[in-house]
Amino acid sequence: MACPGISTDDYLNLIAQPAYLKKRITDILQSRIPTSTLQLQLSQIQTDNEADAKAALAEINGGKGFQDVARAKSTDTATKDKGGDMGFIAKGQQSAEFDTAVFDANPQKGQTIGPFKDDAGWHLVLVVDRQDNKPLTGDQLSSLKSKAFDNWLSALKKKETASGLGRDRDGGRGWGNGEDDCPTRSLLLL
Template identity: 30%
Template structure:
């Protein structure tokens, strides 16, 4: 029997939180992660059956410690790496002491406890099935095939790389165009005179954008210009008056596989999850006899992981 047979995730989280509290009176400062810690070489994996501590006849194994570290990675970020094993062992020892006291009181025999353990076991089995039969079943070849399918249907779009100078009046915009006609530097003028706080410091640079991403008047003028040219007449929008310069035009391309592989896999996991649920419901009779509406946020996906969203190709 190991300590993880008797504890729940919420109890462990609470115990770990108590360990992290600073000692009253300031004797112990809150632990902060190193500001710029150098990545350490990974420590060799411990034997999961090795005993890290014993509480009475109950062994706390390195496997228990590793499981706790995996489940509570976020909380452990508050603790220096060299102390994490010690903290986890101490937390698990304290938990087993409390669990032993609970068993002495017969609290592990109550109907409420049995119901709770049944739910925890069901949840753990669900998560294990999703991990092994759904998530881990999606191979790199599956991801590549789905990516290739999406790329085959990808439709390139026109993009322009533009700069602009935004001013309050048409006369100011005309004066800037006259200055450009005399050889003025567009970026330098934008930095000096543009009222757009988001782009002025970058010489008016807006980067690349597609149709539908800018206000109509601005977009129409920008896409009508040839690379290397600027607008010869001020362009009015609800923001003021613009002088626009287009640096480059291009067609969009699908992102490389390595950039979107995680999103593609997430989409495949969602598809397989939904298909699995559909197949199970078709094979196993389900009768809802209680409340008709499930609690908000209830899902068949693993804890902390709602059914993933489909990949979006830019």
């Protein structure tokens, strides 16, 4: 027996194989992270609600400097005192909603994006600089690697829910009951 009170087969099926699969998937995903990529130097104004974000945008459109408005209005304590400066950010370092709003817009230097919402609140983002093939720092690479599996799993769940596989036809496990519904099919795409 591999573990007291559990058979070797159960141990392999319930603990060892899933742990091995998670590690293998994580290794594959991490190996696909580039060492250089598009990075944007961003400043942000984060607010608790849409009305405050729109009011901040109106001040900027009225001629106030983005950094001045960020210092006065932003609720993000990490960037507020720096005029909203976030430094260079690569896609995948922020929330999926943030990435979609900012990176999918093909932003250019000087462009203001937003307001848009994610779990942290409402954001206005100023693209201070854009570097299309900037090497990732060690911290950025570590951050992206640590998020690789969770981002992949989240995307997989979203895809399978959208295709109907996430319907509760199987006692709440979240996967369909047919052979074609097997979530491990998605693993073959790696």
